[in-house]
Amino acid sequence: MHVAIIGAAGMIGRKLAERIADTGKMGGASVDALTLIDVHAPNVAEHFAGTRTALAADLSNAGTIAGLIAQKPDVIVHLAAIVSSEAEADLEKGYRVNLDGTRALFEALRHAEGYTPRLIYASSLAVFGAPFPTRIPDDFQLTPQSSYGTQKAMGELLLDDYSRRGFLDGVGIRFPTICIRPGKPNKAASSFYSSILREPLNGQQAVLPVSEDVRHWFASPRAAVGFIEHGATLNSALLGARRSMTMPGVSATVADQIEALRVVAGDKAVALIRREHDPAIASIVESWPRDFDTARANQMGFRAETSFREIIEVYLEDEMDGQGPNAMRPVA
């Protein structure tokens, strides 16, 4: 199987490529070719045993897409996107990359005769905006309240229409908020969700800008890679006309996160969390979804962690070589 990853330099793309290189497989099928595409040629999965191609390219470049499609990868994982905050700050760039880039890819597939690859489309919880029920069902309307969420929801609609017409074989994955993200805090409003665990696990202070009763929906980076792997070989006939699904995850309050941290790393780690209310972040986070009934994805066999403790343990295993908390080594 030939797998192409567009947006392979991002956190999920990198982890997916590394995992394919490690196992030589994806969703149970052998992978003999891997094409990695990003704005800068992705410098990952260099130990992959099959044919590995790294390309620096932009989705809005028609030539790039044509070159990719000429190779007819069996699975295309489309992770490339302008992130939420940038898509909000730069409307034109967000629509150009997130909507037009996606459409250009789908259009190129439409024009490729006799070629209908599995297309994994990365969507987001940002397609949901308040008001919504505490537990959002699979058939709830998409009500984005950001340009990023709007672009992702429009991509989901295109994915359904182009799948229905047989131009591609789409599987849309609405990722939970990924936690614990490796690396450093960033300017995303969601950054603290990883930071209040990651920093204390590494013996460092972290700032909590919202109250502890705020609830949200999470899965680990490992689960996120697993969703893509599972989607790559899923029998899409089971999906019918609706190709996108909210992925399973853990609904947890900040208090739940902190309690899990206490169980894994003790009171000393918890004491490293400093409360510093930030009304701007609190107000953004307030409108985010809290909980989902993901019956459909569960039934299709997608799996995530079932407790926050598990999510923390995945971080210890995958990012700290299983060394346990407070190992005081710097995070890569």
Add this chain to the structure above:
Amino acid sequence: MHVAIIGAAGMIGRKLAERIADTGKMGGASVDALTLIDVHAPNVAEHFAGTRTALAADLSNAGTIAGLIAQKPDVIVHLAAIVSSEAEADLEKGYRVNLDGTRALFEALRHAEGYTPRLIYASSLAVFGAPFPTRIPDDFQLTPQSSYGTQKAMGELLLDDYSRRGFLDGVGIRFPTICIRPGKPNKAASSFYSSILREPLNGQQAVLPVSEDVRHWFASPRAAVGFIEHGATLNSALLGARRSMTMPGVSATVADQIEALRVVAGDKAVALIRREHDPAIASIVESWPRDFDTARANQMGFRAETSFREIIEVYLEDEMDGQGPNAMRPVA
């Protein structure tokens, strides 16, 4: 108030323009200027007392849009669209007109400094596709199963995002199936819904291609015009972030339609309906929505007929000069 109607030569656009010309008003406000736009210059509402401009133009022509926006109409009614069957047969044309044309209009409004018109966006029941509950609630997901429905749903998302950002003040109207349409039967799968009433009311035979227990959602052309009028001056602050709504209507089976025809026009009219099963039409119609709970639109003050008898009576009044059934005059 200056009102611009894009797609003014269509059935609803024409009726809306005529009504504004008759009353000099829209949604309670005085109208002193009317700009009518369609692919061919619309030849309607010539008795309008204010300033009337008719333009032959295409939404994909940037110059046209710029010219329209320079006049800063207070209300823009965007009815222009490639219809369902054509958008399915010609993918490129459907996306170009229904999606790109809408986006070009919204983008032009984004670039117009200090100008935020009310934008009435015509959407459709085609944004819904089976499976769905028998009675679809306001918060049910949009699951189009046609390219037309996909394009309309994408337009709804854009309408919300561009309204949220303050580039326009959108109100999206999902029209029920309009019944009784004046004129002749056409190739639309929905054509029989009007035909089985209109033809017998005019003393002519009609063909019923589906079984009598098929249920669907209807409103009259007069109600459709009323939705737009009401939307033109609605306090959009009441809508919040979700600008599009399913409009009220009458949920009726074909048997209900026929019974209403019998009450209004007698057994002789009903006898003019010839059953001739058409599996292709039956299968298309089978996937269409049957009933809606339109609590939101009701609360916002949108009104439709409440029985099929009323829908037939509107036809007699508006299309047959109130002459009653079997007047045996040709329909204009």
